[in-house]
Amino acid sequence: MDNILDRIVAHKRLEIDRRAEQFPVEALMDSAGYAHPRRSLCRAIEESKDFGIIAEFKRKSPSQQDINLEADPAAVAKGYVEAGAAAISCLTDVQFFGAKPDDIDKVRAAVSVPIIRKDFIIDRYQVHEARAMGADAILLIAACLSPAQLNELAEEAEELGLQVICEVHNEDEVAKISPSVDIIGINNRDLTTFKVDITTSLELEPMLPPGILRISESGIEDPQTIVKLRREKFKGFLIGTYFMRQPDPGLACAEFIRKTHTIEATYKDAIA
Numbered sequence: 096m097d098n099i100l101d102r103i104v105a106h107k108r109l110e111i112d113r114r115a116e117q118f119p120v121e122a123l124m125d126s127a128g129y130a131h132p133r134r135s136l137c138r139a140i141e142e143s144k145d146f147g148i149i150a151e152f153k154r155k156s157p158s159q160q161d162i163n164l165e166a167d168p169a170a171v172a173k174g175y176v177e178a179g180a181a182a183i184s185c186l187t188d189v190q191f192f193g194a195k196p197d198d199i200d201k202v203r204a205a206v207s208v209p210i211i212r213k214d215f216i217i218d219r220y221q222v223h224e225a226r227a228m229g230a231d232a233i234l235l236i237a238a239c240l241s242p243a244q245l246n247e248l249a250e251e252a253e254e255l256g257l258q259v260i261c262e263v264h265n266e267d268e269v270a271k272i273s274p275s276v277d278i279i280g281i282n283n284r285d286l287t288t289f290k291v292d293i294t295t296s297l298e299l300e301p302m303l304p305p306g307i308l309r310i311s312e313s314g315i316e317d318p319q320t321i322v323k324l325r326r327e328k329f330k331g332f333l334i335g336t337y338f339m340r341q342p343d344p345g346l347a348c349a350e351f352i353r354k355t356h357t358i359e360a361t362y363k364d365a366i367a
């Protein structure tokens with residue numbers, strides 16, 4: 096077992112077995128979160144006037160180690176939404192990202208934008224869990240799934256009313272994309288080396304199926320990057336570390352959006 100993704104997935108298998116024994120799917124179905132009406136992530140991104148920013152709540156990560164261990168999910172999510180974020184991505188992995196079991200619950204109570212359960216989903220049990228947690232959408236990472244698994248999990252999510260972002264990082268993963276996914280996320284971070292390169296989004300975009308909503312994920316720290324990617328059909332941007340490592344993540348998000356508006360207006364004036 097060599098790379099971080101293999102280690103995370105191996106740990107997920109143990110976690111799923113343990114949790115499914117403790118809380119079978121039938122018990123999840125009885126939870127309050129399961130009954131929540133779902134919010135549309137696609138609509139929130141498409142209708143956003145502030146660049147479709149998906150702001151992420153994350154305390155630590157394998158590439159950065161500790162980012163903001165004491166952060167409060169409700170306060171951060173509120174700050175993000177006040178800044179103009181279209182949706183919140185909430186890491187739910189405990190072992191590698193420091194999530195707490197009720198993080199999504201707290202975010203959901205604090206804001207009314209869609210919430211993505213950000214985890215390493217490899218089993219239909221986790222899709223039910225996402226619904227029980229009160230998430231509106233899930234992420235499926237093509238790198239840890241076969242095409243058949245990806246399709247099966249995307250269909251399960253659709254049945255449960257959850258939208259799906261399919262995350263890809265290279266051409267082989269693009270080939271796995273299922274027609275049941277709602278959004279394609281190009282991950283600028285290589286999950287084996289942690290190297291971040293925004294050109295990944297630019298190079299893979301032409302290979303994506305036409306018409307489907309595209310977002311760019313990871314390593315985004317510069318408003319100029321948003322302006323550049325928007326010219327290449329990207330409608331949403333997932334940003335975590337850059338906001339979370341600042342003393343007030345909501346304020347950082349507001350300032351980022353403000354600067355992006357300024358740069359985009361200047362660019363439009365220049366080509367007019």
Ligand SMILES: O=C(O)c1ccccc1NCC(=O)[C@H](O)[C@H](O)COP(=O)(O)O
Nearest residue numbers: 156157158159312313314315334335336
């Ligand atoms: O963030 C990591 O270090 C990481 C390592 C291994 C697997 C996944 C990882 N991140 C998950 C994500 O998708 C990011 O949290 C998300 O795209 C936001 O990225 P960033 O803005 O760079 O925090």
